[in-house]
Amino acid sequence: MKQLAAEEFDLAEAIGGVRGVVESVLPVIVFLGVYLPTHRLLLASGLALLAATIALLARLLARTPITQALGGFLGVAICAMWAAYSGSAEGYFAPGLAINAVYAAIMLISMLVRYPLIGLADGLIRGENNWRTSPRMPRYYAITLLWAAMFALRLGVQWPLYTSGNVAALGTARLLMGIPLFAVVIFISWLALRRKDPDQSAPEPAAPAAEIAPSSDQPPQ
Numbered sequence: 001m002k003q004l005a006a007e008e009f010d011l012a013e014a015i016g017g018v019r020g021v022v023e024s025v026l027p028v029i030v031f032l033g034v035y036l037p038t039h040r041l042l043l044a045s046g047l048a049l050l051a052a053t054i055a056l057l058a059r060l061l062a063r064t065p066i067t068q069a070l071g072g073f074l075g076v077a078i079c080a081m082w083a084a085y086s087g088s089a090e091g092y093f094a095p096g097l098a099i100n101a102v103y104a105a106i107m108l109i110s111m112l113v114r115y116p117l118i119g120l121a122d123g124l125i126r127g128e129n130n131w132r133t134s135p136r137m138p139r140y141y142a143i144t145l146l147w148a149a150m151f152a153l154r155l156g157v158q159w160p161l162y163t164s165g166n167v168a169a170l171g172t173a174r175l176l177m178g179i180p181l182f183a184v185v186i187f188i189s190w191l192a193l194r195r196k197d198p199d200q201s202a203p204e205p206a207a208p209a210a211e212i213a214p215s216s217d218q219p220p221q
Contacts (some may be wrong), residue, residue, distance in 0.1 A: 004118070005125040009190045015179050020068050023055040025175055027076045032171040035089050045080035045092060052076040089167045093174055097158055100151040107148035116144035122193060136193065143189045150185045153177070 002013075015021055027048040035044035052073040059069045075095070083092035110117040115132070119140030123131030131140075154177045161170040 002125055004122050004186070004189055004193055006190065007194075009187060011183060011187070014186050015183050016068050021179055023052070023069055023072050024179060026055070027051045027072070027079075028171055028175055031092055032168065036168055039089075041083060041087070041089055044089070045083045048092075049073075049076050049080045088165070090162050090165055090170060093158065093162060093170050096174060097155060097162060100154045100158075104148050104151035104155065107144050107151065111141055111144055111148075116140040118144040118147060118189065139192050139195075143192055146185060146188065150181060154181070 012018070016024070030051045031044045031048040034047050035041060038044070052069075052075075056066060056069040056073045059066045078095045079092045082094055083089065085091070086094070107117055110120070116137075119131050119134075119137065122136070122140065123129065123134075128134065131137075134140075154173075157177065158170055158173050161173060
C-alpha cells in the first residue's frame with residue numbers, strides 16, 4: 001500500500017518482488033499440480049503447506065523480512081486445514097472467498113460511514129491527520145469503490161466455480177485474479193492519487209511596483 005503515495009510507481013515493490021510472487025502462487029500451483037492428477041486431498045494440502053513452510057524458513061535463514069511469508073504460511077495453513085475438515089478440494093479455496101467477501105464489505109462500510117479506507121491508508125502513509133478535508137476526498141471514495149469491486153469480482157467469479165466443485169477452474173481463477181488483478185488495481189489507484197491537488201485558494205494579486213524615489217541630486221520642485 002505504500003506505493004499509493006510513491007513519487008514513481010514500482011510494480012515489483014507493489015507486488016512484493018519476484019520472491020513475493022513465487023511465495024504467493026507456489027502453494028496453489030503445488031496443490032493443483034498434486035490434486036488434479038491424483039485426487040489425493042491430504043497429500044496435495046500437505047505439500048502446499050510444505051511449500052509455504054520452506055518459503056518462510058528460507059526468509060528466516062536469509063534474515064530478510066518475514067511478514068509476507070508468514071502471512072502466506074498462515075493463510076495456506078488455514079486453507080489446508082479447512083480442506084481436510086471439509087473433505088473437499090474446493091474447500092482449500094473457501095477461506096480465500098470468505099476473505100474477499102469480508103474485505104469488500106469493509107470497503108463499502110468505510111464509504112458509508114464517510115471514512116473511505118483508501119483515504120485512511122493514504123493519510124497514514126503520508127502522515128496527514130486532516131485527510132478527510134483533503135481535495136483528494138472524492139478520489140478516495142472512487143478508489144475505495146474500485147477496491148471493493150475487485151474483491152466483489154473475485155467472489156462473483158469464483159463462488160459459482162466453488163459451488164459447482166470445478167477445482168481446476170477455481171484454482172486457475174484464483175491465480176489469475178490474485179496478483180495480476182491486484183497489480184492493475186493498485187496501479188490505477190496510484191495514477192489517481194498522484195494527480196496534483198487543485199489549488200483551492202485564489203492567487204494573490206501582484207503587488208504594485210514601488211515608485212522610484214527621486215535621487216538626492218535632483219533639483220527640488
